[in-house]
Each structure stands twice: as structure tokens, then as C-alpha cells.
Amino acid sequence: MNAVDFRNVSFRYAGSEKEALANINLKIEEGESVLITGPSGCGKSTIAKIIMGLIPHSYTGEFSGEAYVFGMNILENPVSNIATKCGIVFQNPENQLFTFSVEDDVAFGPENLALPPEEIRKRVDESLKLVGIEHLRYSSPNNLSGGEQQKAAIASILSMYPSLIVFDEPTSMLDPSSSINLIQSIFRLKEELEKKGGRLTLIIIEHRIGLLLDHVSRIIVISDGRIVLDGEPLSVLYESFKKKIPINIPPILQIYFRIKDRCGLEKPPKNLKELFSYLREASSEKHG
Ligand SMILES: Nc1ncnc2c1ncn2[C@@H]1O[C@H](COP(=O)(O)OP(=O)(O)OP(=O)(O)O)[C@@H](O)[C@H]1O
Ligand SMILES: [Mg+2]
Structure with missing residues (x-):
């Protein structure tokens, strides 16, 4: 099954003259690990917002084409439906943590699904353990380091048992060693979930390509609202190099x-x- 299926998707933000995305055709299969990269302002976050259904439901503008996430047409499904399958981690985790304790943040999603208390407790325990922050359970998100906040944000998504996680520049607030550490934990997590028989699709938007090179099986390069390259990492980077596309090789x-x-x-x-x-x-x- 396709985790993501965009067919001729274009989007123009209200008030903007230019399309942020133009005629995007993109299929990502369940279980894939994909890096999306490209110059600033090329449309990467816009793709993430469409996958989550935030575009067109929470942003005004002109959307055309069709976008499906695990078979759900984003036009016909509210963001809350899509959120049962997909989670997003933004570059600034502070915006994603809003209660008084890490535990409450991680429990928030499952509570909204009105799951039984023992199921919620189980999911919170598991999610904290998977990202290795059980010891921060009762801490206030405000008192955590950037890396710890990022992990708490990931745990709060894991507790929803997502099939797809989109990371939008997850390391931009982190120092080099915390960045490496975060990326390693993301892929360890995927392995752990898959050992238990689950499947996780990962879409990571990153400027720092070097961090992801050993982990992803596909790189998509966006430039000026279009997909300009899509394929096996090394050949995509070689093409980018030859065509002088300004990405961080x-x-x-x-x-x-x-x-x-x-x-x-x-x-x-x-x-x-x-x-x-x-x-x-x-x-x-x-x-x-
Ligand atoms: N809310 C908005 N209203 C109007 N224009 C927007 C809005 N958000 C983004 N844009 C414009 O849409 C284009 C694509 O933006 P997007 O945020 O998707 O780029 P990006 O590739 O994620 O960039 P960056 O690497 O800087 O995060 C840019 O020209 C941007 O200025
Ligand atoms: Mg962005």
C-alpha cells in the first residue's frame, strides 16, 4: 500500500502570487525511509502540511490535484482522521509540548481517542521507553534540553501508534552530537517497531544530508516547488552535483x-x- 500518493498536486498560499508546489507526483510506499531535501523556500514544509491534511484544511489557498495518505483522500478526511495514521515532528519541539509534564503530553493523543486508561498507560510507558526518556516522565517540558524536548515530542506521536512520521528539520535546533543521536534513535525506533511486527514509514526533511545518508534508501530533491530528482541516494546526489543544485552534499x-x-x-x-x-x-x- 502507498503511504503517500500525490497526483498532480499544486498549491498556492492565499495572498501569494506563485505556486508553492507545482504538479507534484509522489508515491511513497509503506515502510520506506525517505529524505526530502532542497533549498530554503522550495516547498518541503508545504509537502509535509499536505500529508498531514493541514493543507487544505487549516491553510487558505488554492489546492489542486489529489492527495492520498494510506488511501485516505485528504480532501475528504478531517485532520483528526489523518492524525490517527500520521504524526509530524516540527523543527521547534516547544510548540508541540504544551502540558505540565512529559507524561501528560505523551498521554494527550490517546486520551483524545478516548482509549481506556490502562491502554493509555501502556502506550505512554512504551513510547517513553522507545525514545529512552522514561526518567523524564514527570519533568516539565520547559526544563528539558532541546534534544530531550525533541524526544518528548516524538514520544507524544508514538503513543498514537502512527504508521507514518514526518520529521520537518528535526535537528535544526540541536548541536551536532545531539543531531546524530536523534537520527540514530529515530532509525533504531523503526527497527524496534518492525521487530514487533509493525510497519513505520519515515519521511525526513533535512538540509544536513550527511546525517541521513547511511539511513535512507531514497532521496527526493525539491527545487522551486517541483520534484527535480528522486531515487537512490548516491545517484541523486551525483546528479545534484552535476546539475549544481544548491543542496548540502x-x-x-x-x-x-x-x-x-x-x-x-x-x-x-x-x-x-x-x-x-x-x-x-x-x-x-x-x-x-
Ligand atoms: N503561510 C504561508 N503563506 C504564504 N506563503 C507561504 C506560507 N508558508 C510558506 N509560504 C511560501 O511557500 C513557499 C514554500 O515554503 P515552504 O515552507 O514549503 O518551504 P521549505 O522548503 O520548507 O523552506 P525551508 O527550508 O526554509 O523550511 C515559500 O516561497 C514560502 O515563502
Ligand atoms: Mg520548511
């Missing part, structure tokens, strides 16, 4: 792309050490 890959044909390299270097040995070989061939 990790420096080590930029060097690799520059020398790969000349040096007959089939695989990118895994680390700097390997890159240096490639370069050494290349220069000794040139001089020798």
Missing part, C-alpha cells in the same frame, strides 16, 4: 564526485582515511 562526496571518473572509483570513500588513500593513489598514478 557532504564535502567528502563532493571530492569523490570530482575524482571518481578520472580515478576509476566505483565506491565512495567511507571515511576521510579512505578518501586520502584514494587521493594518494590518484596522485601517484599521475606522477608515476
